[in-house]
Every structure is written in structure tokens, then in C-alpha cells.
Amino acid sequence: MAELGRAALIVTLGLSLYALVAGGAAAWLGRRRLAHSARNALLASFVSTLVATVVLVAGFVRNDFSLAYVAGHSSRALPLPYKISAFWGGQEGSLLLWLLVLTAYSALAVWFARKRARDLVVWVTPVLGGITVGFSWLLVAVSSPFDTIPAAADGNGLNPSLQNPYMVAHPVFLYLGYVGLAVPFAFAMGALLSGRTDERWIVATRRWTIVAWTALGIGQLLGAHWAYQEVGWGGYYAWDPVENAALMPWLAATAYLHSVMIQEKRGMLRVWNVILVSLAFCLSLFGTFLTRSGVVSSIHSFTQSSIGPWFLGFIVVAVVFSVTMIWLRLPQLRTSARLESLVSREATFLYNNLLLVALCLTILWGTAWPILSEAVRGESVVVGRPFYDFFLRIFGLPLLLLMGIGPLVAWRRASLRGLVRVFTWPAAIALATGAVLILLGAGSSIPGLIAYTFSAFVLATIGLEFVRGTSARRALTGERILTAFGRLIGRNRRRYGGYVVHASVVMLAIGVAGSSAYDSVVEGKLARGDSLSVGGYTLTYRNLTERDGANATEIRAVLDVRRGGSSLGTVEAGKNAYSVEQQVSNEVGIRSDPLTGEDLFVIAEQVNDDGTVFFRVFVKPLVNLIWLSGLVFVLGSMIALWPDAREERRLATRYVRERADRAATT
Template sequence: MSQIGSFALLLALVLSAYSFVAGLVAVTRKGPGAERLGETARRAGIATFAMVFLAALVLVIAAFQDDFSIAYIFHHSNRDLPGAYKFATLWSGQEGSLLFWSLLLATYGLVLRLRYKTDSRLFAHASVIIAAVQVFFLLLLNFAAHPFAVMQGLPQDGNGLNPLLQYPEMVIHPPMLYLGYVGFTVPFAFALAALIMRYPGEKWIQITRRWSMVTWGFLTCGVFLGAHWAYSVLGWGGYWGWDPVENASLMPWLTGTAFLHSVMMQEKRGMLKTWNMWLIFATFLLSIFGTFLTRSGVVSSVHAFAQSSIGDWFVGFLAVTFAVCLFFYVKNRPHLRSEHKLESLVSRESSFLFNNLLLLVACFTVLWGTLFPVLSEAVQGSKVTVGPPFFNRVNVPVALLLLLLTAVGPLLAWRKTSIESLKRNFLWPALGAIAIGAALIVVGIRPWKDMTYLYSLMTIMLSALVGFTVISEFIRGGRVIKGHTGQSLFASMVQLAHRNTRRYGGYIVHFGVIVIMIGFAGAAFNQDKEQEMGYGDKMSLGAYTLVCRSYTQEDKPNYSSEWAIIDVFKGGKQIDTLYPERRFYKASQQMATMVANRSTFKEDLYLVYEGLNQDTGRPILKVHLNPLVMWIWVGVWIMIAGTVVALIPNAVPVRVTAPARIQAAPVGAGD
């Protein structure tokens, strides 16, 4: 079995190297010979997918067959591991996850190579760049992190999967994150291709935009699934700890978000071409950098699962990629000159520009804080780690300013906006936000008592401002459609969204963002309490009273566990029973926490079984009361829904009266 996998990987390397070299020669020559060579390169790229797929399939089959002669399967699986986790073995360790990376890249490359007729020259250039990235990962797989290395002797059972990974979300979190990381290779390939061939016009941006949105959607899912996993599995009561691995996924998300906004300036106004080019380069480089961080062992992390010495390979690849980008940028820089200049500071363009600057400040802060231990060790000789206070000090004000821009941006016109226009569009949303702020103070939030309360209040007020502007955009647009069609306002708003899915899908994403931000604001009011809980013991936190009904132990094939049965009372009435648990996984000899969480829109009652008190033999429970956490997960679903809407093609616009000085154009309501 392992020989077939090794052969498939080696053949994939040869094919991708051929796809790169032959493709490179073909795009630099002219004539029928070059076209035929280019076609063989394209087909070699497609065949690379088949071989990488075969290798991944062999590894998954080996996991299900408990083939512990393969070292990777021995280290990351065991006989009693449930089927879903055996499948997840593919991305649970260093070698397998690199194979998975390579498989996803080959899949994206396959789609690109099958759609080559859209613009054959541009796609041929992009295909060469993707082949180059593929060569790097296949070199790693063949020579530095081989997933089919064999064991000396045949072990009876494997070491098992890391217990932290034995959680249902872990079956989908890494694929989502990787789809995001790897997916940014495609916009990068198109951007670099457009720069290399000095592609005229902005069509490449339109082709890239869909890829970027899909990729960004996957990365968003991946980042938040990671946060949800940390909340549900790590048992510390929080969802984001500014851990280097979390930061690694956030950085490309921030630059990717910046790109999705600023790209509109290039499409609409032919501006920020250099900026956009470097944003997409940076996003790709940060994706690779994130992969490097999680596996090189450069920084310590609670969940850097796969540490090894392949860091040098990544550093080399990052350096070469940056050098190639820089070379072609310097060579073809005049091609990226803007067609228009910023006309006013109060315009849609400037709001996008500020939005981009803030996102980059946030990204740089995260990068600096993540690398600070490495930098401090290099300069001072001792590792200094910066914690959440550093990240929050910069990123909370940045997030508030971003929220303000999210409210303001859509209401500003392109080019310039007059004071009268500002008054017309902002008066009611601003009054609504102020009213909500006043109401919150009346119900008991005291922003002058603590900085976190002030931030929380501002977050909710600005979120309300964004919400009102989004609603006003839908209502204004819906009214115009209603005036033309006579439909109900709701049907008109649906039609409006269908006629410009990108804009209104974007507004739905913004709505999801504010729901998430309100969820974050709840963290200012978190409470927790720790107590030993024997039979019938009580603990109170907030409006809840917890009573320990029982505690026990259990033995299963894969793990043994200790758990408590806790009855939850509110207002003197029992409302639930929770089962916090702690497991000991036999194969890996590791402990894992199974949090019991009662989640409502108002708050989460989050119970952690800390272990037995060795002296009394009674369990110790830690209880967290975390307000508004569910809003975060609901907001993510809204963001995903908005992204899906934005990806739906626009309905055909209605033809109405065209501007007099130019020929008739379809002027569709909703655009």
C-alpha cells in the first residue's frame, strides 16, 4: 500500500515540475508548437491532481485498515478510533496535512485548468504559477515530510489521535481553514500572471473576485470553527486567546478582507492597482507564513500540532516568492498606474482606503505580537511573550473604527459626497444608535466605571449604527423597485438583492459582522466561579443555582472518563441538567476536557470538570457565565449566508431610459 502512495507522490512531483517548465516555455513562445506544449502542460497539471488524489486516498484507506506499517498511521491513529476521526487522520499530523494542502491546491488547479477557455493566455500564466507552488509542496512531501515512511517492525496498535482533535468540529475545521489558506493561491496566481503579462483592463480582477470571495468564505468558516472548537474543547471559557496559531489564520483573513473591499476601487475607478496587487501577494505570503508558523516550532502554541524542522523550506519558499513578486513589480510597475486620483476625503474611495489602512494596522499588530517572542530572543537573548492585553489594546479601537467605517462607507457616493448628502443619509441611523446607547445606560451599563464597559457600549452603539444603515439601504432600494413593479416592500428588497447580489450580499455580511461584534461586546460582563461539588452541594452564579446530583467514572474502548451530573435551577425551578466530563485517552495517554454548555441568546452557562480533589475525592467544577456568546456563532452563519448571496450571479437588469449623451445602456434598478 505504502509503495503505491509513494509512487503517486513521486509521479505527481514529476508531473507538476513538467507542468511548470513546459507551461513556462509555452507562455514565452509563440506559434502552434508553443500552443501544443502549453496544452501538454495543462494536462500535466490535471494529471497532478489525479496522482495527489491517489496518494491521499491511499493514506485514508491505510487509516481505515489500521495499517500501522505506515509510520504516519501509527503516530496518528489507533484501532479503536471512531471512523470519522480515522478519516480526519489525513490532516491530523505534519505529513498528512501537507498532503491535504497539496490535494486542495491540485483541486483548485484542476478547476482553473478546466476553465482555461475563459481567457486562455491569462489562465496559462496562472497555471504555471500554481504549478510552481505545487512543486514546492510536492518536494516537501517527497523529501522532507514523507507521509508513507514505513515503520521498523509491525506494531499491534497505533499511538492514537491527539485527544484535542477528537471532536466533531475537528473533522471540518481544518478542511475549511485549508480551503481558505490554499484558495488564496488562485487569486495570487492570477494577480502575478496579470502583472507578468501586463494584462490590460480589470477583467482579471473580476475573474479573481469570485475565487477570492469563495476562499475568504472558507477562511471565515475555518477561523470561527477554530474559535468554536477552542471554546468547546480547551475548557478555559474563552474562544480567542491570541494564540500564534489563531493569529496565523487571522492575518490572511485581515488582508483578504482588505482586498475584497479595495478591489472595488480598481474595478469601478481603475485606482489602487499597486495596492491591490500587493494586498493579494501579502495575503498569499501570510497564508504560507501561517502554515510555516504552525509547523516549524518557531513559536509555542497550545495547538501547533505538527512541529518539525521543515521551517527552513518554508523560509526559502517565502523568500523566493517575495523576490519574484518584487522583481515583476519593479519591472512592470508603470502598468499599475492609477487611472484616477482621490477627489475628496469624503467619498466611497476614501472610506475604502481608511478601511484598508485599519485592517493592515490590525494585521501588522497581530504579526508583531506573534513574532515578538522570536524577535526579542534574537535581540535580547530571552523570549518575551506578549499576551491578550497587547493585542486588545490596539485591535479593539481599530475594530471600533472599522465598525464606524462599515456604517459610513455604503452611504458615501463615489468620487465625493456633499455635507447635505451626509445629513440626508446619516441623521436617522445616528439618532437610532444614540437612542440605543442611552437605553443601555438606563438599564445599567456604566461606561465611566471601566474601560471594557466603555468599549462594550461603543461596540453596541456602532453595531446599531451599521445595522440601521444596512436596513435603510435595503428599504430605500426596495422602495425604488416597489415604485416600478408595485410589489410588496419585502419582495422588492429580495428582488433588489438579486439584482446586485454583490452589494446586498456584502450588506448581509456586514450585518453578520455586527451580530458577531455584539457577541464580542458581551465578554466585558463575563463571570466565573470555581468550587468543589460533592453530592447535593450547591453553587450560585448570576441567576443560576447549580446542584451536584452525582458524579461517576466510566470506561470505554478509546478512553476512560470522570463526569458529574449537575442540575441547573433558575428562579427556584429546574431548567436543565448538565454533564461536565474529563476523559483520559488510552492510546495517547492524554487528558481532555468535555465542556458542558447551556447556550442561549442571553448567555452561556459553561461548566468545566477540573478533576477530583485528591484529598476529598470530590470533583472540582469551574463555572463560567458568558453573556451573548451565541451571537458570535449566529453572526458567522449570517456572514456565510451573505457570502453565498454575493456569489449568486445578478439578475438581468431592466432597460430604462439611458443617459442622453451616450448610447442606450441597461440601467437596472438595484445596481
């Protein structure tokens, strides 16, 4: 089967090269059939990549250990879902996943935009072709998943930490996000190459950008939950370079999703939007580079990596190309519209953008500095948690506040009296919340208190927005309250979907503040019958059990949990010993309280031969709001994404029908 996989990847490389060269020639010379042919090549590249993917998945399912990649990442005892997810468990497979998602996005984006922006698509095709060439070249010539070896009786197995349900979904969502950012980038570059810098590239990519941004957000949240459950250190985000790699493009894309509204509403920030789209895409490439080149562990492993230098070259090409195109088209991108007041909605969106980009670049600096230091000075440096936490507070807290302010400030300009009127209630609710929290003892953490106060302000503004909108609609139409509420959202999906997303970010902020600023921790070595207390809980170590799992021996310490004199049942924490992989993993015990959102989190750090266990126990208030925020985030994104028939008709009139009418008249 390896021959078919290799052949399919070579076909993808050939097709993408054709899309790049023939597509570029067709756009330059204005040749219709050549342009359609290049577009077909891009569509067909998805099919050939899918064939390669099916071959590799079949290799895993059939335990084909003659494939070096399968032998290195799977075993006969590995459960089927993990055999499939082992597909992206290593470098070659994850690059193939990148390519599959890229060709799928390319085919769909080009196909759906073929009518409304056909003169743009002609230029978009070679750009997407060029990106596909980069990845298919890596898979064909540098790091193939179809290298063969003499078949072994069994494989090496999959890293135990990847044998987790969240690891089945997390990389897929992350790549849907990373790669999806190639679509707005390609359309932006297509617009610059063609010199058609009107709004069509934005209209054509609006949904693709939200899809990619949502997927990237969900991917990070799934990764955080995986780290929380699987890594077993008691947290969910460690500012690890690999984690930062996904956060940076998400922040840049968030800034873009806000600033593009200013272009749509006021025709401003055209240059800035193209810069943000390019930044988001280049950061997604940088993220893949960080996770796949070995550069994070050491600059030396980067130089020994098979793909590292290629990837760095790819990033340099993308950056140079973007900067050159933006520079060349600057005169066409400039507009006459100007910011009229520093107190206006567009101004608050601009402040939001500056904070998001500042946070993004700060994280980039913290991530890149250790690599640069090792490369230039030969010294290893560590940029630790305090650096990131400091800047998260400096930039993150004002961002939180702006989420509440922005939507309520008028476009163009707002008076002080108007602002006071609009913000009186939210400010009063926020201050009252802050005062109550101080009385409840939340003043022990000033950043936590500020985060909660700002969160209350934002939630109050969002709530008032829904109430005001529904009331105004009822007054105008006489509809019943639920009908008015539903139609208010249905007729303004991006606006109200955005509010729901804002609510999810507030939930996230509350969860992060609660679980990090107000958590409790205790640790100790316990013998059977011994107890320890933390955050109102008392845990008594009952016994140690051992059982055989699907592909590991599971050792668990059982603890009785009591709070306020009543029993809450038991919690188990321990270790899994994987025989094939010859590795041991930490398996934490978590008891969630659905009413308060609090977690009791137990780690069995060390299980001793005499039956004693060294435990570390955390109580994490409100941590479950973080996971719940993911559901709200998806709901808000779906509302914003859902097609609006009236808007679609309007765009069809603008871009398709009048053109057809005009052709018929001529």
C-alpha cells in the same frame, strides 16, 4: 500500498515541475501546444495527488500500522470519523491536504478561465506549477506520509483534543481558505508577468477569492467553537500564534475584497490590490509555516524541524518574486484616476483598508516578535492578550463604524448636508441604543458600550438600505413587496450579499463584546450537595458518574441548575481518560439559552479522590451570537457568490464573443 502513495507524489512533483518549466517556456516563447501540455500537467497533478490521498485514507481505515504516519496518529479503537480526520492530524498529512486542495483549486481555476483569459492562463500555469513544486517537494523528499516501519499491533492513537467533530471540519475549511488564496495570487502574478494588467485577472478570480475568504472565515469560527468546547479554559480565542496565523491572511483578503471594488468602479488602486493579494498569499504561507514548522513552541524546534527551513525559503522566494514583479510593472499599474474627495465612498473604503492592514500588521508583529526575539537575542518574550485587545479596540471599533458609513456615502464626493440627511436615522437609533444600554447598566465596559452603539448604527444602516432599495424598486416597477425585495437582492447580489456579511460581522461583534466585556465567573471546591451562584444561576453539585465511551473512560460531575427559583435541569462537566493515548482531556458542560443567546459554562478543573470537585463557572451573555453569525456569514457569501446570468452574459460579450466575431470578420 505505500509504494503507490510514494509513486503518486513523485508523479505530482514531476507534473508540477513540468507545468513550471514547460509552462514558463510556452508563455515566454509563445508556443500553443506546449502551453496546453503544461496546463494538462497541472490538471493531471490533481489526479495523482488524489491517488496519494486515497492511499493514505485507506491506510487509516484499514489500520495499516506499517505506515509510520498512521501508526503515529491512529489506533484500532479510534472511531471511523476520527480515523479519517487523523489524516490531517499531523504534519505530513496536513501538507498532503494542502497539496490536494492546491491542485484541485489550480485545476478548476485554470479550466474555468481558459476561454475568458486564455492569454493570462498561459502565465498563471507556471506560477501555480511553482507553488505545487514547493509542496510536492516537501512531501516527496522532506516529510513523507508514506514512510514505513515494522507494523505494530496497534497505533499510538490520536491526540484527544483532536477527537472532536469540529476538528473533522475545521482544518479542511482552514486549508480551503489558505490554499484558495493561491489562485488570486497566481492570476495577479500571471497578469504582471504577461504585462496585461487589465481587469481580467480580477474578473477571473473574483469568485475564487470569495470562496477562499469564506472558507477561511468559517474555518476560524469552527476552530473557535472547538476551542470553546474542547480546550476548556472558558474562551474561544486566545490570540495564540496558530490562531493569528489564520486571522492575518483573512484580514488581508478582507481588505482586498473591499479595495478591488474601487478598482472595478473607479480604476484606482491597481498597485495596492496586487500588493494585498500578494500579502494575503504570503501570510497564508506564513500561517502554514507557523503551524507546521515548530517555530511557535521554540526557535530551537524550528531549526530541528524537517520542513521549517524549507518553508522559510519558500516564503522568501514568494515575497521576493512578488515584490520584484510589482516593482517591474509599476509603470503599467499606475493610473490617472485620483481620489477626488476625502469624503466619498472610495475614501471610506480606503480608510477601511488602512485599518484592516494596520490590524493585520500589528497581529503579525505580535506573532513574529517572540520568534525574532528568541532568534536574535536568545530571550523568550510573550506578547499577551492586553497587546492584542488594545489594538483590536483601536482598529476594530472604527472599522465597525465604517461598515455602516461606507455603503451610504456617494462615490467621488459627498456634501455635508447629504451626509446629515442619510445618517440622521441610523445615528439617532445608535444614540438611543447607547442611552438605553447605559440605563440597563452596560456602562461598566466602555469598549463594550461603544461596540454596541456602533453595532446598532450599522444594523440601522443595513436595514434602511434594504427598505430604501425595496421601496425604490416598487416605485419603479409596481412589484409586490416580496417580489421587489427578492429582485433587489437578485439583481445586486454582491452589494446585498455584502450587507448580509456586514450584518454577520455585527452579530460577531455583539457576541464578542457581550461574552468578554460583560461575562461573570466564579470558582470553588464543592462537595456533594454544595452550591455556588453566578450571574443569576445557582448550581448544586449532585454526584459523580463514570461510564465507558467508545475509546475513553468518561467521568462526569452532575450539577442541578436553577435560576429565579425555577429548575433548568442539569449540566455535566468532567474529564475523559483515554487509555491508548494515555491522556486526560477536560470536557466542559455548556447550557445554552436559545432566547438570550447566553451560555452557562462549567469546567470541572479538578476531580478529587474524595468525590469533591473544583469547579470554574462562567456566564457568557450573547456568546451564541458568535456561532449564529457564522450561518449569516455563509448566507451573505452565498448571495455574493451566486452567478448573475446578466453579468455573465456581459462578461462573455466583453471577453469571448466579440473576439470570436472579430476573428470571423478577419
